[in-house]
Amino acid sequence: MSALTRRGRSPTRNDLVVAPGSLGVPALEVRDLSRTYGAGDVAVRALRGVSFQVEPGDIVCIMGKSGSGKSTLLRQLGLLDAPTSGQVLLSGVDVTRLRESRRRLLRLGHLGYVFQEYALLPELTAEENVYLPSLMTGTPLRQSRLRARELLEMLDLGNRARHRPSELSGGQQQRVAIARAMVNRPTVLFADEPTGNLDTESSEMVMTALTRLNEELGVTILFVSHESDERRFAKNLIVLRDGEIVEAKS
Template identity: 50%
Template sequence: MIEITDLSKVYEMGKVTVDALKNVTLSIKKGEFVGIMGASGSGKSTLLHMIGLLDTPTSGKILIGGIDVSTLTEQQKSRFRLKRLGYVFQDYALMPELTVEENVYLTSMVRGTSEKEYLSQTKEILTRVGLWHRHNALQSELSGGQQQRVSIARAVVNRPEILFADEPCANLDTESSRNVLDLFRQINHELQQTIVMVSHEEWHMEYFDRVIILRDGKIISDGPPVLHERTSTLQS
């Protein structure tokens, strides 16, 4: 599904050069729930943004579904993101003037989906995430956990090939975080949804099939989550 080879990202910040990623190579299979973890500044969000076509690598190759996305024009990347990828961010990124229902079906409208189809899809996914009863509510009328569930519904309503989540629980309390992660796991299991999620919380590992740990822009660990063995690695 995802094949990454020798991926590097260098940021020029005035006279300072920052190597955010250094020759990262990895692959992610369809249906995997992968956690990308590491200390602040390790390169985990940078890696997610590269794979999700939200930023451009300095060098290296990214293949998604056999397509070398580094060769796409910006317009082609936009279409690729719209039709094949989904995103969940820590700040929810909802449109405050729209209802819950409207926020979810907005991308379907942009894709050209028929009204009958996108209304049906929206009701189905909001029911799945437990929020159809709030479909007419505005963002200001929702809790943080509910807002994040709306953003997840919006991200998966079109059945993207890959769902990218960047610190989706960063602004939530533990109970709301667990509800969101339970929802991710449900979507992963029931829909065989491929999920790539950035996190810095050690306890989130229990939800992942696989954990990739970065340090200073390099992969230092890649494998099944083992909580008691990995705490020291994340904190070092």
């Protein structure tokens, strides 16, 4: 069964292991996505009918002013929140209305998410933080550790593998978080203002790391940024204002 024929319906368990970059199928498709918080007079429409597609291997920057709906959009795509209406299709499979147990499996195996505040577990070393999601998939410890080492080496953190987050700089912590998001070879990687808390030099290193992963591993990346300078790392740009796309260009 090709990914195309599955488009628009709820996935079965097998669908959740769909291969990335299926021929002609967007890595990610968003259809008329809306998210409203609250109800009645106090309702806030954070997203208003957003639609776009992201091709496999693409790297997309989502920009907009504070409150424009960037992070809200990313959370819907990263399956951390459920939209009020509309659809999110991952490799052609509608993942919008899945139960939390299914969403968790997708977050674990098919999606990577990088938070602005690094979000590493303080009691684990960098290496352990990276391979934790791999352990959850049932991968043997040795293999998980090896994969974590490879990613840390790739992100120039090989010599920091046994350090705890408190012993790392902000930039290093964010790169560990990126490695963690990549450990289960996700189809799409989401990064919510990954440089928001970093100085210029660290920001540059983090963005370079993301583009390197995109180029070398072919992972599709969507990142949110408020720094106009960072659009140069993206192949495509989406600009949001008041929950709507006001600009989308390559």
